Amino acid sequence: MSTEDLLAVVRAPAGLGLADAERAWAVPARDAAAAAEVLARLESERSPRWVLWSAEDLLGPLLDAAPDLRLARAWDLAAVCRLLEGGARDDPSAVVAAAAGLDPGAAPAAGQLDLGGLVEEAGGAGDGGAGGPLRADGHLRADWADGAWAASPASAAAWAELALATAGRQREQLTGPSASGRAGPLHTAWSESAASLLAVELGTSGLPLDVGVAAEVLDRLVGPPAGTEREAAAQRAARDAPVLRLLGDATVDLRNPAAVRAALASRGLDLPDTRSWRLEQLAAAPGAHPVLAALVGWRQRERFAVAHGHRWLAEHVAGGRLRATWSASDGGAGRMTATGGVHSLPRELRPAVRADPGHLLVRADLGQVEPRVLAVVSGDEGLVRAAAAEDLYSPVARRLGVGRDVAKVAVLAAMYGQTSGAAGAALAGMEREYPRATGLLVEAARRGAAGEDVRTAGGRRVRGHRPEDVPVEAGTAALDAHRQALAARGRYTRNAVVQGSAAELFKAWAATVRARLLTSGPSPSERDGEVVLCLHDELLLHVRADAAERVARDLVADLDAAAARWCRAVGGPPVRFTADVAVVEDWSQAKG
DNA sequence: TGCGTTTTGTTT
DNA sequence: GATTAAACAAAACGCA
Structure with a gap:
């Protein structure tokens, strides 16, 4: 593995190309074209791994002005923090705290007045205008998190230097004892950082979409675009009319599920809800009320018009790009x-x-x-062998002595935690024939239900939630709800180790x-x-x-x-x- | 009035 | 009877 040339880059309002910095760069925030030029030059001269507080924050606005800029490799501090912590916060304060082994919850949130930091000012790293970036307790100073680092070229340099130091600490955590000699977490940090770059690029360049074709599809399925609100209302009324006629009541609000349910109930159709699959089932029965089929069709068109209609097209598609x-x-x-x-x-x-x-x-x-990933993370020999086939489910079906369809359901049921129906029966075969794979899933579910964390293959932490205690005198309903919540958490972590590793x-x-x-x-x-x-x-x-x-x-x-x-x-x-x-x-x- | 929750449906 | 996970998104309702 070659040694990495890490370069940190930040966008500062004043100054650029810091004269005193070999590895820490500030590029002008105002002049995106100039900033992109500096980055492109350094990219071609040194092909570094760029250390960024966040690709989204740094590169997003930069690509808006210079869409052709591409950084090949990065270390995205926010992305690596999410990986290590499994938490929602990935702002610099949380990143610094987590990398230093401090409680990220105690880190100053953005916009928070940080009196403690002002009082007990610390020397810390760098020598920006008003002291260093860190408080005595190791947390980031709130004013720096809010942008005070941009006050001068010197403080911007300190901010970039802090990014480098933080990347070093994250790297130690990724390769430390908990990694037990594996390169997985470090590799994940690299590919997650690349994904961050890709995410910004995807957002800038967009998905090629032919507006003419899209408009044709929409005209066919939901009609022409409405010019005015009155026209839109008239179109809605026209869509509603046939269903209301069959319902025999023009006052029913079809967009209100409760009203639809009540209307159906008054015609002898008492349903727990009005979900489409339920309506479809009933509509297919012999002698079914014709309004059911009409309602299903109406729902499809209405859904399309609201979610991906002409308004969506105008709002999200421009210049042939979604x-x-x-x-x-x-x-x-x-x-x-x-x-x-x-x-x-x-x-x-x-x-x-x-x-x-x-x-x-x-x-x-x-x-x-997902089943192939399960074979890797569990090391289950039988599943690894099955994965050698182009179609993994065929060898599994042979081994379980069932049809391919049943085998597929069984594998998916094991990964998702389904226990009922046809899948439940096939599950026993999975446990017998693929014990290491199912064992890993059962253990992940157990940890989740116990409120413990799990980790993906690449080391992403998925946080468990501590179950709330149920009062001893709770009724059966409360106990049932509690049990259900535990089972749901178990399914969540069981699925997360597979879905997350696959990601x-x-x-x-x-x-x-x-x-x-x-x-x-x-x-x-x-x-x-x-x-x-x-x-x-x-x-x-x-x-x-x-x-x-x-x-x-x-x-x-x-x-x-x-x-x-x-x-x-x-x-x-x-x-x-x-x-x-x-x-x-x-x-x-x-x-x- | 505004905000959070519920219901629904689409994709993988 | 019972239906497995994760996302985004809109409209209507309920509460304060």
Whole structure:
């Protein structure tokens, strides 16, 4: 492993290119173009691993002005803090506290008046205008967290130096005794940081979306766009009319679930709720009231119009790009998430996700990631062998002596904590034939139910929540609720170790793909293409048409490399990972 | 009036 | 009877 050349960078309102700093840089905040120039020069001269307080905060505004800037490698202090702590806070105060082994809860929150720090001022690191960045107790000074570090070039330098020192401390935690000699957590820090860079880039460049195609789809499914509020109301009324006629009551508010439920009840249909699957079930029965089917259809159209209608299109799509805000690691398991409806784009709209002229999309789906990841983290020999097959569920079905469908349900039920129905029966076979895999899941669930933390393969901490004590005199209802809450926490942690580890493998792959694309050319137009969507187990790339076949081949090679590295780093056996890759013009087209 | 909760539905 | 996880997002209701 080569020694890393760490360079820290911050954006200061005044001054740039700190004369006294070899490794700590401040770039001008006002002049984004100049800042991007400095970064691009350092990137090409020294190809450092950039230490950033947060890629989102630093790079987001910078890319708005200089969208072509690409940093190859980073150490994102916020991302690594989330990884190590599993908490929600990742601001500099919390990052510094966690890296120093202090209680992040005691760290000053942004905007908080910090009298204690002002009184007992400390020497600390650096020598900014008003003392160093740290208080005597090791916490970050509140005024520095609020931006006082930007007062002078010297204090900006101290702020960047603190970033370097903090990265060093995080690194020690990642490689320390708790890592037990494994490189997993360090690798995760790198790939999570790369994912942070990617998240900012995805937000800036957006997903190619053909507005004409989208508008056609919307016209067909929900009608033309409404120019005025009156028109919108008229369209709503027109959509409602047939259902209300069948209902025989024009006063029912179809958008109010309680009103719908009451209306159905008065016609002899007493339902616990009005969810679509329930309505569909009833509508399919012989002699069913025709309003049920009508209501289901109405719901689909209404849902589409509200969530992904013309308003959505106008709000989120501009210049042929659907833009969203991306998070590199969200929720307990650390998946990538996006706003703007990007991750729940209805199938009907996928034809609109279309490559620009002269370009193609390359889509790649991981096959059965979660059971394969379970094979790695558990080291279960039987599951590792099953993963050697293109279709993992076939060998599992043979071993359990059941059909493939049942085997699939059993594997998923084990990972998600399902105990009832057909899955419950198949589960016994899983425990018998794959004891290490199920054992790991049961232990994760036990820890969750006991309020203990669990960790993903790459070392992400998933916090348990301490169960609240139930009063001894509590009734059966309260006890039941308590038991249910414990079971839910168990399912949560059981799922998090698999889903979270899968997210890490996915990001390692995405980071590898991104790195290769960056080396394919010196400027965006000369490169093969770029990643435009990450969807849990699917990558979508927008590439030059002449490079598409090569990129598609490379995606598979990158998966092999990333997966082999990841298996080794987390201390698991080598497990086969597969991907379906296809070169397509739009996202709706079939996989390879 | 505003904010938090409930209901619903889409994706993986 | 009972249905497994995670996200984002909108509208309506309920409470203060």
